[in-house]
Amino acid sequence: MALITRRSLILGSTAALAATVPLAADDGYPVMMVYKSPTCGCCGAWIEHVEAHGFRVAVQNLPDITVAKRELGVPQELWSCHTARIGDYLVEGHVPAIDIERMLSERPAIAGIAVPGMPAGSPGMEVPGYSEAYDVYAFGSGGHDVFARHGG
Numbered sequence: 001m002a003l004i005t006r007r008s009l010i011l012g013s014t015a016a017l018a019a020t021v022p023l024a025a026d027d028g029y030p031v032m033m034v035y036k037s038p039t040c041g042c043c044g045a046w047i048e049h050v051e052a053h054g055f056r057v058a059v060q061n062l063p064d065i066t067v068a069k070r071e072l073g074v075p076q077e078l079w080s081c082h083t084a085r086i087g088d089y090l091v092e093g094h095v096p097a098i099d100i101e102r103m104l105s106e107r108p109a110i111a112g113i114a115v116p117g118m119p120a121g122s123p124g125m126e127v128p129g130y131s132e133a134y135d136v137y138a139f140g141s142g143g144h145d146v147f148a149r150h151g152g
Helices: 006-011 014-018 041-052 065-072 097-106
Strands: 032-036 057-061 083-086 089-093 112-115 134-140 143-150
Touching: 032 041, 032 065, 041 057, 041 097, 065 083, 089 097, 097 112, 097 143, 112 143
Parallel strands: 032 057, 089 112
Antiparallel strands: 032 083, 083 089, 112 134, 134 143
């Protein structure tokens, strides 16, 4: 597996980001490559969530995650703390595993799905006794629309 070098990030090489994604896991889903800051605890909690749902995850800690977001084409208004790539799709932020499974099953013509920000109660952002409603957005060349809604 190729590693992302500091130089490839500075030069903005999308090819370097794509090269880090293994082809497939044994369960039929591709391995999910997660790009995150090395110091982000909620990213680790989200990774535990998707792993508990059967996804295999590889992690690339980056000094500046915004470079990856820009190179991969995540719309800035949908940014959160981590970005993942699974197969041909992107997953931005604290998206529930059930929505990732749905996307992979339905195979919509989108670039990916995103939960902007870090809403309380989303996977990895659990707060005892408190949860807020949030939307998962599908995004691509046509803009973005609600893909799923989660109660508060």
